[in-house]
Amino acid sequence: NAGVMQNPRHLVRRRGQEARLRCSPMKGHSHVYWYRQLPEEGLKFMVYLQKENIIDESGMPKERFSAEFPKEGPSILRIQQVVRGDSAAYFCASSPKDSFYEQYFGPGTRLTVT
Amino acid sequence: DQQVKQNSPSLSVQEGRISILNCDYTNSMFDYFLWYKKYPAEGPTFLISISSIKDKNEDGRFTVFLNKSAKHLSLHIVPSQPGDSAVYFCAADNSGGGADGLTFGKGTHLIIQP
Numbered sequence: 001n002a003g004v005m006q007n008p009r010h011l012v013r014r015r016g017q018e019a020r021l022r023c024s025p026m027k028g029h030s031h032v033y034w035y036r037q038l039p040e041e042g043l044k045f046m047v048y049l050q051k052e053n054i055i056d057e058s059g060m061p062k063e064r065f066s067a068e069f070p071k072e073g074p075s076i077l078r079i080q081q082v083v084r085g086d087s088a089a090y091f092c093a094s095s096p097k098d099s100f101y102e103q104y105f106g107p108g109t110r111l112t113v114t
Numbered sequence: 115d116q117q118v119k120q121n122s123p124s125l126s127v128q129e130g131r132i133s134i135l136n137c138d139y140t141n142s143m144f145d146y147f148l149w150y151k152k153y154p155a156e157g158p159t160f161l162i163s164i165s166s167i168k169d170k171n172e173d174g175r176f177t178v179f180l181n182k183s184a185k186h187l188s189l190h191i192v193p194s195q196p197g198d199s200a201v202y203f204c205a206a207d208n209s210g211g212g213a214d215g216l217t218f219g220k221g222t223h224l225i226i227q228p
Contacts, residue, residue, distance in 0.1 A: 004157070033215045042118070042203055043158070045215025059215065091157050101146055101207060103216065105157030 002027065004094050004106035005074075012112045019079040019086070021109045025094030032075045033093045033103060034067055043091060049075060082113045117141045118206050120219035128227050133191040135222050137204030140185065144206040148216065149178060149189045152201045161202075162189070191224075199226045 005024040013019050025032050030050055035043040045059040049069035060067065064082075069075040079086055089110050093103035119138045127133045135149075145166040150158035164171040164178045164187070171178050177190045191198055201223050205216040 006157075035215065035218075040220070042120075042218035042220040043205075043216075045217065048215055056215070093157075101148060101163060101216075102160055104160065105150075107155070107157045 004029075004092060004104055006090075006092050006106035006109050008109060009107060010110050010112070012114060013082045014114055015083055016081050019082050019111055019113075021077040021079075021090050021092075021111070022074040023077070023092030023094075023106055024074040025092075026104055028096060029094035029104070030097050031095045032069050033095075034075075034077050035091045035093065037089045037091065037108075039088075046077070079111075082111070084113050087111055087113045116219075117144075118204055118217050118219040120202075120204055120222050122222050123220070124223040124225065126225045126227060127194050129196060130193045133189075133194045133198065133224055133226070135189040135191075135202050135204075135224065137187045137189075137219055138185055139187075139206050141206070141208065141217075142185070143208040144217070145209050146207045147178070147180060147187050148205045148207075149176075150203045150205060150218075151198075152203060152221070158203055194224075194226045196226050196228065199224060 032049045034046040037043045047060050047067045048056040064080045066078045089108045091108045093105045095103045148163040149161045151161050152158040162173050162176045162178050164180050180187045201221040203221045204219040
């Protein structure tokens with residue numbers, strides 16, 4: 001009974017490079033959420049996706065960030081041309097179709113931009 | 115603009131005693147509230163939730179109380195155990211606000227002393 005999987009767990013990128021973060025939801029879950037946690041802060045919602053659809057991206061920065069959840073494969077959060085301020089822990093959560101409130105979180109990817 | 119506030123960054127409680135974690139919110143449209151527990155290097159784990167139609171929900175050692183008029187909720191853990199030492203996040207959602215993610219507080223670090 002695997003939980004939400006995220007990889008990599010740690011990612012180091014130089015300024016200007018691209019970061020790709022992957023999330024595999026729990027089996028049977030069709031809803032995926034991405035959150036970002038900056039140091040000393042709570043988690044901030046970024047985007048909510050269902051398979052092949054972005055439902056709400058109101059928390060996503062307007063530039064450089066994109067997310068997808070294809071029909072097959074994991075959800076990907078992509079950050080282009082990373083800057084130091086992108087350094088944070090990025091958490092993915094999934095929920096079953098009928099219960100979005102009870103979101104199950106992955107272990108997170110810690111992105112460090114040098 | 116912090117819509118969910120946890121004003122105590124940390125709380126120290128003796129083992130066996132009651133731990134009370136507090137959370138205040140400003141958005142009167144929130145109608146569902148959750149508590150998550152987080153250990154270092156792990157994702158948040160769902161603990162307990164409450165709908166705005168209730169004022170109390172209990173699950174084992176955990177009880178959440180909701181005071182809608184004060185826009186305040188609290189999590190009680192009794193008796194506190196060493197394994198309860200973690201960061202606790204309060205989260206809220208507005209079910210009528212469309213599909214979006216949870217709004218989290220900054221967390222309270224609970225330390226259980228032997």
